[in-house]
Structures are given as C-alpha cells and as structure tokens.
Amino acid sequence: GAVVSQHPSWVICKSGTSVKIECRSLDFQATTMFWYRQFPKQSLMLMATSNEGSKATYEQGVEKDKFLINHASLTLSTLTVTSAHPEDSSFYICSAHSGTLDNEQFFGPGTRLTVL
Amino acid sequence: GDSVTQMEGPVTLSEEAFLTINCTYTATGYPSLFWYVQYPGEGLQLLLKATKADDKGSNKGFEATYRKETTSFHLEKGSVQVSDSAVYFCALGGYNFNKFYFGSGTKLNVKP
Numbered sequence: 001g002a003v004v005s006q007h008p009s010w011v012i013c014k015s016g017t018s019v020k021i022e023c024r025s026l027d028f029q030a031t032t033m034f035w036y037r038q039f040p041k042q043s044l045m046l047m048a049t050s051n052e053g054s055k056a057t058y059e060q061g062v063e064k065d066k067f068l069i070n071h072a073s074l075t076l077s078t079l080t081v082t083s084a085h086p087e088d089s090s091f092y093i094c095s096a097h098s099g100t101l102d103n104e105q106f107f108g109p110g111t112r113l114t115v116l
Numbered sequence: 117g118d119s120v121t122q123m124e125g126p127v128t129l130s131e132e133a134f135l136t137i138n139c140t141y142t143a144t145g146y147p148s149l150f151w152y153v154q155y156p157g158e159g160l161q162l163l164l165k166a167t168k169a170d171d172k173g174s175n176k177g178f179e180a181t182y183r184k185e186t187t188s189f190h191l192e193k194g195s196v197q198v199s200d201s202a203v204y205f206c207a208l209g210g211y212n213f214n215k216f217y218f219g220s221g222t223k224l225n226v227k228p
Contacts, residue, residue: 006159034216043205043220044160093159095216104150105209105216109159 002028004096006108013084014116021079021111023094029074030096034105035067038091050077084115118143122206122219129196129226137191137222139180139206149173149182149189150207154221160205163191201226 003026013019023033031052036044048069049057056069066088068080077096081088091112095105123138141149148167152160164173169184178193189206203223209216 041223043218046215046217049215095160104148104162104165106162107152107160 002026002096002106004030004094004106004108006092006094006111008111009109010112010114012114012116015085016083018080018082019084019113021081021092021094021113023077023079023096023108025075025096025106028096030077031074032097033071033077034095034097035069035077035079036093036095038093038110040091044093047079081113084113086115089113089115118147118208118215118217120206120208120217120219122222124220124222125203126223126225129224131198131226131228132195133226135191135193135196135200135224137204137206137224139189139191139219141187141189141206141208141217143187143208147208149180150209150216151178151180151189151191152205152207152218154203154205156202163204196224196226198226198228200224 005024007022033050035047037047038044046059047062050069050071052071052074058064071077091110093110095107097105119142121140150165151163153163154160164175166173166182169182172181180189180191203221205221206219207216
C-alpha cells in the first residue's frame, strides 16, 4: 500500500527558532498533500492544503507566515514552523492524496513538536 | 458546512463485548466515508472506507455501512479485543478539493 513518511518523528527546540518538518510519499506521486495539527486528546485540525508547484491554501485562522508550506515535488512537502513558541507545541500530521477514485488519503506517522 | 459528528468517549467495554461507535455527517456533495484508528503515540491508520451509499466497509472484524438516508456511518464490531483499544476517527472527504473532515474521535478502552 501507499506509504507516507515524516521526518523528524519528534523534535524539541527553543522558543524563537524555526523547525522544518518533511512529508514524503514513498511509493506514489501526490499532487496534493495536507497538513494537520492535533492537540492532546483532540481531533485533527486541517491547517492547509498543499498542491505541487503552487502556493498552499490555508484554513481560516492559520497564520501562513508562521506555518510555511512548500510542495516542491510530487513526493515532498515541507512545513516550517517559524519563530516557534510554546503554544506551537503539538502533533503535526501530514497526508497525501492518492489520486484514486475513492479519494483516500494516506497519513504520515506524525511529528511531535515541543517548544521550550 | 460539511461536518462529522461522533459519539463522545471514552467507551469502556469488556473483552468480547459488542461495539458500536456512532457517526453522522453533513455534506452537500457525495463524499467518501472513512474510519481511521490511532494507537497511542502513532499516526492514523485507515480501518475501512465506503465510497457510495449502501456500501459496506469492513476490516479486521469491524464494519460500517454508508447510509445516505440517515447520513450515518456507524462503526461496529461483534467481539472486541484488548488490542482494539485506541482512538477511532470518523472522516468524510474527497469531493471538496479532497479535503477531509474529521469527527472528534472516540477513545475505546477494552478491559480483559
């Protein structure tokens, strides 16, 4: 089946630094990738939709200057949390659209970000 | 707008008990419906899916039927195991720029 990887799986950083998270589709090409944020014991909140070669579309309330998304190829999307603060600590999950008729998305294992 | 409503958890059952987790949805188009499972510390795994009305998705003893008349996609399992303890998410998606809408998640605890 389709596999999506994320790197790193966890990261701890100091307040004010920037952190980049990579999302890769390993065995298929993903024209669309999605970034989610999950708070403890809560559901996934869609942050943005990332299309290869174009600007990401952000959901209402998500700061695009703080969460920079780049989808440079059909197998790689990156999320950069700029000037991270403790309130940005969360579990970030990406997914990739399979492009098949049933519209399934394949999810990465997630990245745990802790900002000190 | 489009949304998914799931029953609140946690749900605590004894091993071999029958499980039902309710899920209803609101959508203006014709979405696909999914159940995902998340084990502690892990990402989401697809459990089952249904792409059109009256379809039944099934996997690992879990089943859910896409009911357009009641806008529901309830998850059921006849006999749960301790290893089924996880958080279950109902999701709707695929027709609106491929966006997914997730329910709030239902935590299932199965005791031996």
